[in-house]
Amino acid sequence: MKNNHLPLSQSHFINGNEACAEAALLAGCRFFAGYPITPSTEIAEHLAERLPEVGGIFIQMEDEIASMNAVLGAVWGGLKGMSATSGPGFSLMMENIGLAVMTETPCVVVDVQRGGPSTGLATLVGQGDMMQARWGSHGSYEIIALCPSSPQEFFYQTIQAFNLSEKFRVPVLLMADEMVGHMSEKVVIPPIEKLEIYPRRYTLKPPGEYKVYQRAENGVPEMVKAGDGYRIHVTGTTHDERGYPFMNEETQKELIPRLVDKIRKNHKELIDTKEFFTEDAEVVLVGYGITARTLRWVAHLAREKNLKVGVLKLNIVWPFPDEVVLNLAKKVKALVVCEINMGQMVREVERAAKGFCEVKFMGHPGGGMHSPTDILEAVQQVKA
Amino acid sequence: MNFQHPYSELLRTDRLPHIWCPGCGLGIALDSFCMAIAEMKLPLDKLAVISGIGCSGRIAGYLNVDSFHTTHGRAIPFATGLHLANPELNVVVFSGDGDLVGIGGNHLIHAARRNLNLKVFCVNNFIYGMTGGQMGPTTPPGAISATSPFGNIEYAFNLPHLAASCGAVYVARWTVLDILKLKKSMQEALNKKGFSFIEIISPCPTLYGRFNNQNTGVEMMRYFKTHTVHNPKANLSEIEISHGGQIVVGKFLDIERPTFMELYRKVVQERVKRTLDEKYEEKAYPQEHT
Ligand SMILES: Cc1ncc(C[n+]2csc(CCOP(=O)(O)OP(=O)(O)O)c2C)c(N)n1
Ligand code: SF4
Numbered sequence: 001m002k003n004n005h006l007p008l009s010q011s012h013f014i015n016g017n018e019a020c021a022e023a024a025l026l027a028g029c030r031f032f033a034g035y036p037i038t039p040s041t042e043i044a045e046h047l048a049e050r051l052p053e054v055g056g057i058f059i060q061m062e063d064e065i066a067s068m069n070a071v072l073g074a075v076w077g078g079l080k081g082m083s084a085t086s087g088p089g090f091s092l093m094m095e096n097i098g099l100a101v102m103t104e105t106p107c108v109v110v111d112v113q114r115g116g117p118s119t120g121l122a123t124l125v126g127q128g129d130m131m132q133a134r135w136g137s138h139g140s141y142e143i144i145a146l147c148p149s150s151p152q153e154f155f156y157q158t159i160q161a162f163n164l165s166e167k168f169r170v171p172v173l174l175m176a177d178e179m180v181g182h183m184s185e186k187v188v189i190p191p192i193e194k195l196e197i198y199p200r201r202y203t204l205k206p207p208g209e210y211k212v213y214q215r216a217e218n219g220v221p222e223m224v225k226a227g228d229g230y231r232i233h234v235t236g237t238t239h240d241e242r243g244y245p246f247m248n249e250e251t252q253k254e255l256i257p258r259l260v261d262k263i264r265k266n267h268k269e270l271i272d273t274k275e276f277f278t279e280d281a282e283v284v285l286v287g288y289g290i291t292a293r294t295l296r297w298v299a300h301l302a303r304e305k306n307l308k309v310g311v312l313k314l315n316i317v318w319p320f321p322d323e324v325v326l327n328l329a330k331k332v333k334a335l336v337v338c339e340i341n342m343g344q345m346v347r348e349v350e351r352a353a354k355g356f357c358e359v360k361f362m363g364h365p366g367g368g369m370h371s372p373t374d375i376l377e378a379v380q381q382v383k384a
Numbered sequence: 385m386n387f388q389h390p391y392s393e394l395l396r397t398d399r400l401p402h403i404w405c406p407g408c409g410l411g412i413a414l415d416s417f418c419m420a421i422a423e424m425k426l427p428l429d430k431l432a433v434i435s436g437i438g439c440s441g442r443i444a445g446y447l448n449v450d451s452f453h454t455t456h457g458r459a460i461p462f463a464t465g466l467h468l469a470n471p472e473l474n475v476v477v478f479s480g481d482g483d484l485v486g487i488g489g490n491h492l493i494h495a496a497r498r499n500l501n502l503k504v505f506c507v508n509n510f511i512y513g514m515t516g517g518q519m520g521p522t523t524p525p526g527a528i529s530a531t532s533p534f535g536n537i538e539y540a541f542n543l544p545h546l547a548a549s550c551g552a553v554y555v556a557r558w559t560v561l562d563i564l565k566l567k568k569s570m571q572e573a574l575n576k577k578g579f580s581f582i583e584i585i586s587p588c589p590t591l592y593g594r595f596n597n598q599n600t601g602v603e604m605m606r607y608f609k610t611h612t613v614h615n616p617k618a619n620l621s622e623i624e625i626s627h628g629g630q631i632v633v634g635k636f637l638d639i640e641r642p643t644f645m646e647l648y649r650k651v652v653q654e655r656v657k658r659t660l661d662e663k664y665e666e667k668a669y670p671q672e673h674t
Contacts, residue, residue, distance in 0.1 A: 031469055033461075052656045057468045057648070061461060062494040069458040070465035073434075076452065077469025099455050226450040226466060227473050229429040233396070233445055235453035244399060245445065245453065 006054065009191040016151035016180045017042035017084075019187045020110060021050065023158035024082055026192055028199070029108070030056035031081035033070035035063050035089060038122050039178040040112035043084035064089035068096040072105045076234065078225035080162060080200070084110035086178075087120065090129055091136070097171050098137030099236045101259065104213070104221060106165035106200070108158070110174040112181040113289075115340075115366030125178040126366035127289055127340035131347075133173045134318050140256055142263035144270060145173040145318035147288035151185045157315070163198035164270070168262050169220050175317065177340070179290040179369070207231065212243040213255075219262045263319055272316035273324050277303065281310030283382050284328050286337045286349055288314040290369060295338060298375045309379055317345065322352040329353035334382040338362045338370050358382065391418040394428070396448045403442060407593075407601020409586030412560040413507055414443055416584075417478070419563075420570040426474065433476045434463040436488060438514040439588075440480030440507040457488030460495045463502050471501070471645050474574055481508040482520040485541055489521065496550035496579045498644045503573045503580045506543060509588035510625075517591030524627035528595040542624035547581035548637050549620075554580035555637040557623070559608040560587070562633060569635060578643050585631060596627065 007022045021043045032051055034044040051058040061067040064085050071081040090111045100107055115121030116128045133145045144164050148154035154176055165172040203210050203222035212232045216222050224230040237245035238252050277299055278284055285295040292313040302309035312328060329335060334357055337346040346361040353359050362378055364370050389397055404410045428449050435444035437456035444451040454462045459477045467475040484492055484506045495502055511529060512518040519529040519536050526535045548555045554576045558566040566584060573580035587593060587604030598604045616634030623632040
């Protein structure tokens, strides 16, 4: 089917969730399974209308467990797939995010974070799922997670998320927040030929020569899809190259380090941060998502007062950019970590800073954002 | 001597011997399926089998087709995605009662309601085998298990009734003693468009029979033989299985109803075409992406 219904390459005034949905279509997503939950629902609603227009499939499942599994099934059926949810649904997805890791199924999961725990603040902002993104499924694994700070960035990161998921064959988590999801702003959609879209790496080997989990470039196996005659076996149980389950130490020792090393050994390529005014900064504010925008404002206010304040904005949060933080820690008096939770990524900053500078934490329980003046005050305390 | 398994084409023979106990009915269930597809000469490359977790959940992995061994209870939603992404595939879900009706029960009823084109073969051995013989949603009242040591006090699901009332278009129940009827039923399901459900009553002598006065696989099969009643016209609400009671078998339902995919294609895509014609000008979408 001709896909002549992709978005017009021009400026739009849309919210972050809609920007994400349109980006998914451009990235080649042709399958969405989800379950309604505020504040992510606009993604599902938008794709319910738009996916059929580009020959894709939308299905509302009975819960987020089903949604996650349907996405994995669709990916092995040959489509690019995604789901979107928020805290409670993200919790339900965890077991099968692990299945995606273990079966090396590329897919994208959007978590538009709201205040938690539990039902928490269904309609208001939070950033409390950051550690869950990293550690929420059981067992040892590595994962990729991104945090957008604006609808425009949500757009680009959605495409980046699909690309990374295909490249490394891992689930990629887009950890947005309610503010970014619901904020309407100018979003420029470039022509598709200007976008870099990473296609699925299907094997060129014929059936018989192909092994479903044989390591290829970057330790990542090549893909096939069901129905192509490869007669694959795919399992969440510890397996060998052929995909056959073997529940023993040797097979685990072969498999798990390879899965983890796909990310660890390629982590340099997964550093994505942005710095503002850090060249001469004595204090650097660290944040992600909507909070990173507050921090830039604080830096402006501080500079007006002749305080040497900079900002480190994390775009890819997992894997954590250890060396970026360490380099800053060696230069500055303090890193001030601001996030809309009671202390999550600050632990990573503390770990990565290795004691080279003071690490201060400014949390917020959710439902609103930090006040720039509060942060400014904290900065001034560092100076004193 | 060059000894080959009669279904060496259909099985991953390099994975044999299988893990199942002597006297287990799972081998017969798998054998019926092999007979069914061999006889039909089904194009094996277009067949996909999905299992969940359990002794029954191992079935997919022994079959030399595209096979997926998912998480506990989630074979149906995984199969849903696979089927919708590639409707050309004949998608079979082969798993256990605990898997499909216990932890995965929600998915079963919704997939039936949607009339997804899935063939669900549910092995009912009255027990959670893989985890050591705990009661489940199909354990007959009164039966002894590791977690109902004084006798099960819960009511058991009547699976054909459940599937039919949720919207399945094909519903049957057979024991593994009815191997030819089971095979035929599987073939009918494989040819059917829509949600097809076959309950396969199977002995688990190791963890069910032994604690319920049926010590061996043979004894359990003997019980099936003496207590099976073939009644395709049975009132589905009356065919629940009680401990030591009758087992009513048959093909109970074989009807037509549009599938999810047929409706998706018809209603959604036609509607979209119309609204596109009305609402948008073709030139508003100049991008072509192949
Ligand atoms: C989420 C989760 N909970 C529990 C288990 C443990 N578990 C593995 S198999 C199984 C029961 C399987 O029972 P059934 O589907 O009836 O299959 P059988 O072994 O009897 O063939 C359970 C509870 C699991 N794997 N995952
Ligand atoms: S425990 Fe029961 S179901 Fe599992 S293999 Fe043994 S006999 Fe079969």
